[in-house]
Amino acid sequence: MTATTRSRLSAALPAGLVVRRLGGTLGLLAVLSVAVFALLQAAPGDPAQTLLGPRSATPEALAAVRARHHLDSPMAVQYWYWLSDAVRLDLGTSIRTGESVATALGDRLVLTGQLVGLGFAVALLLGIPLGVLAGLRNRRVTDRAVQSLGVVALSTPAFAGGLVLIYVFSLMLGWFPAYGPGEGAGTDRLRHLVLPALALGLAVTAVLLKLTRAAVIRELGREHVTFARARGVRERDILLRYVLRGTVVPVLTGIGLILAYLLAGTVMVEQVFALPGLGSLLVDSVTFRDVPVVQAEALLIAALVCLANLVTDLVQPLLDPQLRSAPAARNPSRAKASAAALLSGTREEGKA
Incomplete structure (x- = not known):
């Protein structure tokens, strides 16, 4: 990395901004870890009996389990022991299978990551182009048709859409393939994940569509776009250089x-398509009250969500120079509030 690149990156992302974002994310993760631990500890039943599972629950066995897992200690001490082990990636042992929780999560994380990546690609490839088209054809037949399709997609639960996709593209x-992860990680795996990715991606395509449409409509009404048209700039250049650039942040x-x-x-999607990912593991673990797995997976999902939001907050100033010195740069919720305002404005236009 050259000195010029480092200086530009430092100007776009000041150290103070990065530290505040990281501190906020770590604080949120700490709160979520407390919530996950407290909710599972407050669940009905004796934790020691849950850890023993179907084995004989003699008083000696219960006392040994309580001593091993510090269940006789105060709640704060139990949380500290659990968090200390989690930071070292020692997530305990599954009650149901007896294997390491970290190993169980690692084996299934790859498949879930592939499914989420394909579903995300579906949402991008459908939501953004259709949103741009609807924004350019605002309040016309094309706009109404695209929005109607979006409402249908948004109103259809992922599991129901998955069943329809199985019936049409697998049975008819x-x-x-109708179910299963396939063999290996090549073409066969991709064929097995196409329908689950469509079911997962279509459920969120409408959100991205409406957000893109509202941003395009807002940018088309800005003064610099009107001025560019008055000067005779081609519509294609206006769309690429002004409108689409302005929609990046929201x-x-x-x-x-x-x-x-x-x-x-x-x-839900993994359950419908019989995929052995994190989703099906969570359902099975809740059913069998496999507390260590439920705790670890809930914390993992929370960490992934927080990481996605952290990356989004840090990338925004790189794409929009105004956020580097504007108050929005010091307030990470400003961009999210703007996005919500765009969506609410779209709903009001639809009612009109």
Whole structure:
């Protein structure tokens, strides 16, 4: 990295801004870890009996389990022991399978990551172009048609959409497999993940579509766009150089929120398509009260969501110079509030 590049990066991302964002993310993770630990500890039943599972629960066995896992200690001490082990990636042992929790999560994280990545690609490839088209054809037939399709996609739960996709593309047409992860990580895995990715991505495409449409409409009404048209600048250049550049920040904010939704949506999609990912592992662990796995996976998902929001907050000043010195740069919620305002404005236009 050259000195010029480092200076530009330092100007776009001051050290104080990065430290504040990192501190806020770590603080949020700490609060979430307390919430996850407290909620599971407050669940009905004896934690020692849960850890023993179906084995004989003699008084001696219960006392040994309580001593091993510090269950006789105050809640704050139990949390400290659990968090200390989690920081060292010692997430305990699964009650149901007896394997390391870290190993179980690592084996399934790859498949879930592939599913989320493909679903994210589906949302980008459909949501942004359709949103731009709807914004350019504001209040015309094309706009109404695109918005109607978006409402249908948004109103359809991911599991219901998955069942429809299985019936049409697997049972009727036979184009794609109906269930399972496939063999290896090549073409066969991709064929097995196409339908789950479509079911997952279509559920959030409408959100990205509406956000892009609202941003395009807002940029088309700005003075510099009107001035460019008055000077005879081609519509294509106006779209690429002015309109689309102005939509980057609100759309980027929406992308960060969509990633969080995709991680949560994998639970139902993996169940429908029988995929052995984090979602199905979470369902099985909750069913069998596998507390160590539930705690570790809940913390992992929370960390991934926080990481996605942190990256979004840090990338925004790099893409929009105004955020480097504007009050929005000191207030990370400003861009998200702007995105919410764009969506609310779109709803009001639809009602009109």
